[in-house]
Amino acid sequence: MTDMLKLQGVHTHIGQYHILHGVDLAVPRGQLTMLLGRNGAGKTTTLRTIMGLWQASQGSVTFDGRDITKTPTPEIAQAGIAYVPENMGIFADLTVRENMILAARGGEIDAARLKWIFGLFPALEKFWSLAAGVLSGGQKQMLAIARAIVEPRELLLIDEPTKGLAPAIIMNMVQAFRELKSTGATILLVEQNFLAAKLLGDHVAVMDDGRVVHTGAMAELAEDTTLQQKLLGLSMDAHQ
Amino acid sequence: MTAAADAPPTAALPKVRVDYLPMLLVPLLMLVALPLVGSVSTWVTLTVAALAMGMMIFLMASGLTLVFGLMDVLNFGHGVFISFGAYVSLIALGPLAGWVESDNLLLNIGVLLACILVAMLVTGGLGYAFERIVIRPVYGQHLKQILITMGGMIVAEQMIHVIWGASPIPLRLPEGLRGAIVIGDAAMEKYRVIAVVLGLTVFGIMHLVLNRTKIGLLIRAGVENAEMVEALGYRIRRLFVGVFVAGSALAGLGGVLWAFYRQTLTAGMGMEVNVLIFIVIIIGGLGSVGGCFIGALLVALVANYTGFLAPKLALGSSILLMVVILLWRPQGLYPVAKR
Ligand SMILES: Nc1ncnc2c1ncn2[C@@H]1O[C@H](COP(=O)(O)OP(=O)(O)OP(=O)(O)O)[C@@H](O)[C@H]1O
Numbered sequence: 184m185t186d187m188l189k190l191q192g193v194h195t196h197i198g199q200y201h202i203l204h205g206v207d208l209a210v211p212r213g214q215l216t217m218l219l220g221r222n223g224a225g226k227t228t229t230l231r232t233i234m235g236l237w238q239a240s241q242g243s244v245t246f247d248g249r250d251i252t253k254t255p256t257p258e259i260a261q262a263g264i265a266y267v268p269e270n271m272g273i274f275a276d277l278t279v280r281e282n283m284i285l286a287a288r289g290g291e292i293d294a295a296r297l298k299w300i301f302g303l304f305p306a307l308e309k310f311w312s313l314a315a316g317v318l319s320g321g322q323k324q325m326l327a328i329a330r331a332i333v334e335p336r337e338l339l340l341i342d343e344p345t346k347g348l349a350p351a352i353i354m355n356m357v358q359a360f361r362e363l364k365s366t367g368a369t370i371l372l373v374e375q376n377f378l379a380a381k382l383l384g385d386h387v388a389v390m391d392d393g394r395v396v397h398t399g400a401m402a403e404l405a406e407d408t409t410l411q412q413k414l415l416g417l418s419m420d421a422h423q
Numbered sequence: 424m425t426a427a428a429d430a431p432p433t434a435a436l437p438k439v440r441v442d443y444l445p446m447l448l449v450p451l452l453m454l455v456a457l458p459l460v461g462s463v464s465t466w467v468t469l470t471v472a473a474l475a476m477g478m479m480i481f482l483m484a485s486g487l488t489l490v491f492g493l494m495d496v497l498n499f500g501h502g503v504f505i506s507f508g509a510y511v512s513l514i515a516l517g518p519l520a521g522w523v524e525s526d527n528l529l530l531n532i533g534v535l536l537a538c539i540l541v542a543m544l545v546t547g548g549l550g551y552a553f554e555r556i557v558i559r560p561v562y563g564q565h566l567k568q569i570l571i572t573m574g575g576m577i578v579a580e581q582m583i584h585v586i587w588g589a590s591p592i593p594l595r596l597p598e599g600l601r602g603a604i605v606i607g608d609a610a611m612e613k614y615r616v617i618a619v620v621l622g623l624t625v626f627g628i629m630h631l632v633l634n635r636t637k638i639g640l641l642i643r644a645g646v647e648n649a650e651m652v653e654a655l656g657y658r659i660r661r662l663f664v665g666v667f668v669a670g671s672a673l674a675g676l677g678g679v680l681w682a683f684y685r686q687t688l689t690a691g692m693g694m695e696v697n698v699l700i701f702i703v704i705i706i707g708g709l710g711s712v713g714g715c716f717i718g719a720l721l722v723a724l725v726a727n728y729t730g731f732l733a734p735k736l737a738l739g740s741s742i743l744l745m746v747v748i749l750l751w752r753p754q755g756l757y758p759v760a761k762r
């Protein structure tokens with residue numbers, strides 16, 4: 184099994200703050216890797232560093248064998264990494280359709296692919312020509328994910344897609360990720376909802392204080408409540 | 424099974440709210456002014472003058488609002504392109520002097536279009552250079568942007584003095600564009616009508632580009648969230664340079680029209696309208712082209728009506744208008760959703 188993405192000893196500074204203190208992380212091809220950790224552990228910063236939105240001050244990020252540590256964000260995107268930020272990054276003044284068109288490189292969306300996406304997220308078909316700003320929080324999240332999968336990408340980085348969503352919608356989301364997984368997609372998913380994490384993850388990496396402090400199979404961590412307690416503390420809501 | 428089954432089947436479509444209120448302000452202001460002005464013919468003259476002025480201000484300001492929206496760049500040197508646009512039209516006017524005095528209307532219009540073309544080409548090129556030399560080193564640093572762009576403006580003004588001399592240069596309107604169209608007792612200066620038509624045309628084109636083309640979509644998306652546009656794989660810097668060049672060319676176009684309107688060229692003309700332009704883009708909502716259009720019309724209408732009704736207030740009227748609008752909508756008429 185090869186690693187699609189590899190971070191080695193990555194340090195990131197935001198302004199004068201030292202946020203990541205040597206992150207080591209591997210994302211195996213064709214699998215879903217969960218990135219867990221308490222609030223402020225550095226999960227978002229890790230994804231932003233991979234995307235080139237923050238510059239690593241030390242260490243390296245390798246994607247598909249290519250060093251992308253210093254590569255500008257647009258080139259990283261073009262190399263095949265799609266990013267769903269924590270705040271979703273929806274263009275509120277643009278319609279759902281226009282949001283999707285911008286995500287499709289060639290400017291045209293493959294009809295069969297779109298049909299498949301509508302199957303995952305029916306709300307998008309319904310609101311297709313409305314301004315994205317009128318969508319509900321869950322629908323915006325669906326649009327953000329739909330944008331990332333409008334064309335097949337090598338790797339998806341998704342930051343807390345279930346944040347603030349109602350349980351029923353979270354289960355929709357889990358279903359959609361399952362289906363996405365079945366297409367062989369490689370995903371690095373940040374998640375605070377342990378139940379969702381348990382259902383989806385193949386692998387898991389747990390961060391604390393700007394470092395990865397545990398890696399292993401998700402199933403292992405799911406069974407070991409003492410380890411959960413130790414790594415994730417009480418901030419994890421295991422019974423949601 | 425997919426998420427489809429779980430979606431509530433009968434949820435109503437959310438209402439699309441088009442925000443008409445700011446648009447209604449323009450006709451409303453005109454209506455309110457009519458009884459105050461008293462005479463219909465005076466009102467028509469004032470209103471046409473205001474619309475012409477509004478269009479020119481819009482042309483000059485539209486690029487600036489996008490430049491701010493896209494990269495958070497405060498360009499206080501935008502007036503450079505207005506002055507330069509006006510002066511370089513002299514390049515076309517030299518060889519075409521015969522066309523200015525000709526009684527062939529087509530030649531008259533031709534010379535105006537030639538001036539516009541030359542001005543837009545030169546100011547577009549100047550904008551490209553200005554972005555590289557003056558703006559690029561100070562991305563993301565507002566204080567430095569203000570200082571260096573103002574500095575750039577002063578240097579440019581001095582360059583105009585060096586090239587074309589320090590004294591004002593009179594500018595003659597082409598023969599067929601002088602005078603007024605008289606309907607009843609209302610007189611509308613022909614040139615003002617032309618300015619309105621040109622302004623509307625450019626606004627229409629901009630609207631189409633922004634709403635119907637991929638570049639336009641990218642610009643609107645970039646104004647909202649530049650980082651996300653990059654994360655989708657587009658180079659926002661390139662887009663920004665394009666917008667800067669186009670905005671400079673539009674300012675040059677506005678400069679030409681403005682110069683013919685005043686029938687004089689002065690090196691300080693760009694600096695003079697600079698303040699007005701900033702008021703307009705703040706009223707409109709920074710980053711919003713539609714807001715800029717309505718803001719420009721409002722500023723011009725208020726300036727013209729108060730100029731007639733209470734000349735002493737005319738100077739402060741734009742600032743007063745801005746204050747009132749910001750009290751109503753603190754982010755301007757059409758606030759741009761920022762991440
Ligand atoms: N723009 C910023 N400026 C300064 N500090 C920041 C900035 N962004 C994040 N931080 C700090 O970096 C640390 C890691 O933040 P990050 O957002 O990566 O954590 P996270 O694991 O994603 O947390 P959460 O679960 O709350 O999303 C936090 O201490 C945070 O306060």
Ligand SMILES: [Mg+2]
Pocket residue numbers: 226227228269342
């Ligand atoms: Mg986070």
